[in-house]
Amino acid sequence: MNPAFDPGPRTLVVRCPDWSLTALGVAPGEPALVLAAGRVAAASEAARAAGVVRGQRRREAQGRCPEVAVLERDEAAEARRFEPVVAALEDVTPWVEVSRPGACAFGVRGPLRLLGGEAALLDRTAEAVGAALDAAVGPAHPGCRLGVADGRFAADLAARVAGTGIAGSLVVPVGGSPAFLAPQPVGVLGRPDLADVLVRLGLTTLGAFAALSATDVVGRFGAEGQAAHRLAAGLDGTPPQVRRPPPDLAVAVDLDPPVDRIDRVAFAARALAEQFHDDLRGRGLACTRVVVEAETEHGERLARCWRDEGVLGTSALVDRVRWQLEGWLHGPPAVRPTAGLVRLALLPDEVVPATGHQAGFWGGATAADERAARALARVVGLLGEGSVRLPEWRGGRDPVDQLVLVPLTGGVGEVGRVDAPPSDAPPWPGVLPPPSPAAVHADPVPAELLDDRGRPVRVDGRGVLSAAPVALRVDGRGAHVAAWAGPWPVDERWWDPRRHRRRVRLQVVADDGVARLLVLEAGCWRVAATYD
Amino acid sequence: MFDTGEMVRSPGHAFTLPAGLLAEPEPFDDDAIEEPAPAPRSRPRSLAEAARRARTGTPAGERTLPVSPALADLLPDGLRRGSTVGVVGPGGRSLALALIATATATGSWAAVVGDPDLGLAAAAEAGVALARLAVVDLSGPTASRQWGAVVAALVGGLDLVLVAPRRQVRAVDARRLAARARERGSVLIRIGDASWPDRPDLELALADAAWEGPEDGYGRLRCRRAEVVATGRGRNARERRALLLLPDARGVPSLP
Numbered sequence: 102m103n104p105a106f107d108p109g110p111r112t113l114v115v116r117c118p119d120w121s122l123t124a125l126g127v128a129p130g131e132p133a134l135v136l137a138a139g140r141v142a143a144a145s146e147a148a149r150a151a152g153v154v155r156g157q158r159r160r161e162a163q164g165r166c167p168e169v170a171v172l173e174r175d176e177a178a179e180a181r182r183f184e185p186v187v188a189a190l191e192d193v194t195p196w197v198e199v200s201r202p203g204a205c206a207f208g209v210r211g212p213l214r215l216l217g218g219e220a221a222l223l224d225r226t227a228e229a230v231g232a233a234l235d236a237a238v239g240p241a242h243p244g245c246r247l248g249v250a251d252g253r254f255a256a257d258l259a260a261r262v263a264g265t266g267i268a269g270s271l272v273v274p275v276g277g278s279p280a281f282l283a284p285q286p287v288g289v290l291g292r293p294d295l296a297d298v299l300v301r302l303g304l305t306t307l308g309a310f311a312a313l314s315a316t317d318v319v320g321r322f323g324a325e326g327q328a329a330h331r332l333a334a335g336l337d338g339t340p341p342q343v344r345r346p347p348p349d350l351a352v353a354v355d356l357d358p359p360v361d362r363i364d365r366v367a368f369a370a371r372a373l374a375e376q377f378h379d380d381l382r383g384r385g386l387a388c389t390r391v392v393v394e395a396e397t398e399h400g401e402r403l404a405r406c407w408r409d410e411g412v413l414g415t416s417a418l419v420d421r422v423r424w425q426l427e428g429w430l431h432g433p434p435a436v437r438p439t440a441g442l443v444r445l446a447l448l449p450d451e452v453v454p455a456t457g458h459q460a461g462f463w464g465g466a467t468a469a470d471e472r473a474a475r476a477l478a479r480v481v482g483l484l485g486e487g488s489v490r491l492p493e494w495r496g497g498r499d500p501v502d503q504l505v506l507v508p509l510t511g512g513v514g515e516v517g518r519v520d521a522p523p524s525d526a527p528p529w530p531g532v533l534p535p536p537s538p539a540a541v542h543a544d545p546v547p548a549e550l551l552d553d554r555g556r557p558v559r560v561d562g563r564g565v566l567s568a569a570p571v572a573l574r575v576d577g578r579g580a581h582v583a584a585w586a587g588p589w590p591v592d593e594r595w596w597d598p599r600r601h602r603r604r605v606r607l608q609v610v611a612d613d614g615v616a617r618l619l620v621l622e623a624g625c626w627r628v629a630a631t632y633d
Numbered sequence: 634m635f636d637t638g639e640m641v642r643s644p645g646h647a648f649t650l651p652a653g654l655l656a657e658p659e660p661f662d663d664d665a666i667e668e669p670a671p672a673p674r675s676r677p678r679s680l681a682e683a684a685r686r687a688r689t690g691t692p693a694g695e696r697t698l699p700v701s702p703a704l705a706d707l708l709p710d711g712l713r714r715g716s717t718v719g720v721v722g723p724g725g726r727s728l729a730l731a732l733i734a735t736a737t738a739t740g741s742w743a744a745v746v747g748d749p750d751l752g753l754a755a756a757a758e759a760g761v762a763l764a765r766l767a768v769v770d771l772s773g774p775t776a777s778r779q780w781g782a783v784v785a786a787l788v789g790g791l792d793l794v795l796v797a798p799r800r801q802v803r804a805v806d807a808r809r810l811a812a813r814a815r816e817r818g819s820v821l822i823r824i825g826d827a828s829w830p831d832r833p834d835l836e837l838a839l840a841d842a843a844w845e846g847p848e849d850g851y852g853r854l855r856c857r858r859a860e861v862v863a864t865g866r867g868r869n870a871r872e873r874r875a876l877l878l879l880p881d882a883r884g885v886p887s888l889p
Binding site: 469470472473475476479483484485487488489490491492494500503504506509533534535536537538539540541542543566569584585586587608610614615616630632 | 725740766769776782786790846848849855882
């Protein structure tokens, strides 16, 4: 068969719906959501029914569904709990590829010969996964969804739309992938920017997109558009020139002393992933499937295959290595090795020529964004996770609340996001008007504010100062008050006894020309910010 | 392979910069074009070579970063790429924000190193594109040792790097960072100049500043009327002064 028209091998995809919730022990009927970087990353069915959608802010989600349980995302738990599921599938076939915790796939050709038919294979898979899930997260789990189709993308989609039973499954007949994909919306391609452009062009379904000429698509949308177009047409998404990688691209690190804790091996894993990525890049290659291999002191060999629809960048690789180590080292005893790891290796299993990135056709990453993303990733490598942070608008009455810093987590894509104050943001009554202070103190400095007789200035219950402030003392240094404005009281969340905050704000200009924002809370004045 | 032993340790004080960072190109740097410099003042041997020599690295428009019109009197050519700028004394952060605002809004990235107090709301009001502003936290246990490497990495990748060192910077590090900024076309902005051993190419300070707005309990802070003085070396040697509202009542640096 001409490889350009290869629909891809017949594949079975196993998906555990809402895995980030299931892994945290949320029962299917409970309203719950998982937050990542301040936004909803996943919501249970009950929460979704109440109007909680992915990408919402916490406040908005809680507004829609007040009784929702808010959980922080725990990727380590997701990886740890999924490893036994993959291990259980090894009874069915040795060729399981994991794409992320909660989803994995394998080619059906081999196990089909063994088991006789697709129906038997589905039964056997559902049984193995069900038993593993029972053991890993307890009896209350939403089960798994299975999809079988020609090509991995179609199989994944089949599993996504498969029935809602404990082991719902959907089998797309041989040769039926294009017909199955045609009515699906373009959003399922997982490329929101591309989908946005396509919808505006009036191409709302995969069938309509697939009907475009491939040449036109490449001309307009580049390599990324080409891959998406192939997927939409029911062809294998990976371009036909997939190569077996030369063997010397595998990288390994010997761990001495042997490690049995993830935090001790995580740093080595990052450096290893970087080396792996650089080696491939040096040859103009990119990896789409990688085998993570480990060897223990007792000579056990552990290996697991990970793949991604796109190309595995450094941060994606690091994530996968970390997830895998989490699964092995902190998983249930059945999958845990009997001794510490002495060697960790990454083997490229499938490589494609690196097509590079096309610079921002749809307003995405520009060359400057990519350069910045690489430099910032390097700094994260030097200083550790969470050391580089980006501002995000939250809203609030005080300068310290309005914008918060969220850690930079993802790769290049994450770094071009926009987080300016929205122009249609609702007003905050009692907010201090601009100009805002150029220095907001993370640790407000205690201050003394005195009146003309040297007594501390107080504020009564109605928000009136006991006397005009005359002198200010900060850090042991005194200054005369040249001018002042306020006080502006704020009474926040008076309905919630635990989070109730009452405070009074005052702008004070000292005679040395420095303007400060003083806040009185719990009887104590502090310098919250300086108009530097 | 994972230790940081390459860093030159000196007992007691000061940040150190790994020497290797400047010597070898980074693995990711595909934009650094290695072209042997032609020998000076020799006759070009071919027309192609003559044409190559005539091409000066970057077009004039790209050798500077744009600045707000309010700063036009102080920086008539804009913010020159590869230069170091010091903002000194009170009002330093406002000056720094005024300097980077227009450049970030037109696509440049900026990073703030070691100044967790920088007011983000003030930055947004001044016109800084927050989507292209990164804040690097140096409070971690190994952070002070890594300071030089962190700043060098940022200078290599971002157009604008704002640095507020907590300790005295060694002369050799200051020189290396300045050289790296020059090589990469980044602008190194030093907040609070006391920690640096040398003078920057351009130094900005408030000469005379007064807040307007509040009286005894009435009104609110509206604006700061300030005279900004720019001094420096080389082409900036002539002192320039400008009267600015830094910031005005909307938080924007503007002309009175």
